[in-house]
Amino acid sequence: MLACDGDGLRARVYQAREQVFSSVKAECVPIFLTEDGLDQFTIGGSGRSSPTGTAAPRANSQLAFLAVVYCWAHLNIQPFDHLDLAMTAIFRMWIGIAECLFCSTERLDAAIRSVVYDVTLRSDDLEFVVAARGWSQCISFGSFDLCKRWFLETASFFESRFDEASAIGSEMIKAISES
Template sequence: MGKAWHANAQFPWEIARYVGGIENVKINLTLRIYSQKWHVYAGLAILNPYAKEQIRQYSQSVTDLFKLMLGGNREEFERRIRAAGAAVFDAQKSHHGILLEDEVLDRFSLGKKPDEPTPNNHLSLLAMVDCWSRMGIVPYDHMICSTPLFRLWLGVTEYLFRQPALLDDVIRIAIEDNTFRSDDLEFTFAARGWSDCVTFGDFESYKDRFESTRKFFEPRFADATKVGNEMMKTILMNTMRE
């Protein structure tokens, strides 16, 4: 997401369509990652064969879903999304409450929330669940050793997939609404670029990609860290209650 926003020269908290709800989590998660040192994530990605496999599959999921969106293939797109959601979340419905609620999502914002939210297809979240499904990963099985960032990512994907009306709307928007199409294109490029970088074990390219985007977002790191810390505390409390 960060690389895509950078490519479009967008500060998402200054754009109304990226403020509020799920967007708050995506922005804070992105800025939290880029406020760290590049080698922390490079090592985790490049030196871990299992991480390489997940990154490759995530990139493939993004690409596959984007192609279905471009082709207007709603039936196959919806089938794939619902199958992925069922594989990842259905078994958890009777055991877990939702990790993130509306009030929590709207509380942590770096920008002014618009009166009417702009629809978004949330390709990044749909692809994450598709990736987990295709790799046979049940993320709840890894909660005990998960990082706060992982819990935040799981919380926001769960929020989307466990609200039928919201998921219905996202599927419709993905096929019918072109508002975010150029952003989706840059996101697909970014996902594939990171995947290639990790697959080739190219630390220098990873550093260059990371540092250029880090510099772009750096002016807002202080605000993002403060807001992000509060968000992390909230979701950690929710997971501890489960």
């Protein structure tokens, strides 16, 4: 991201895509979420730039989902294999969003371009990276007090977004549960 190495990032992301979603055909129709279904759940206002909804959505790095799938690949986790054990709405939502992102070359390439070249969300993306590194360090130190402190500091960063995110998350979980 900071090195602006789009080709290197694309290679790593596409390798993760192949490993995690190899059983799902590229350019597939996602089984849990559709493009329209995903686009209706946007924090911070409409994902469309016009009131008619005809303009392209604003680019989003989807950094959290790039990271989740990258981690799944490196841990040899096949999320679809775990559906029998964890068919909760939350797990379906995570898989569904990741699947929708990774099964669309257009959407995946837009996310990669955004994470590398679009600085609009860079400060949020960097906060995500710092938080992920912090969580990793807290866990490696094995300190519950440190984990609690890090959690509270992370929560304060997102506090202004909780109400909107909770409402949208509840709507999304309801829609997924009904699908």
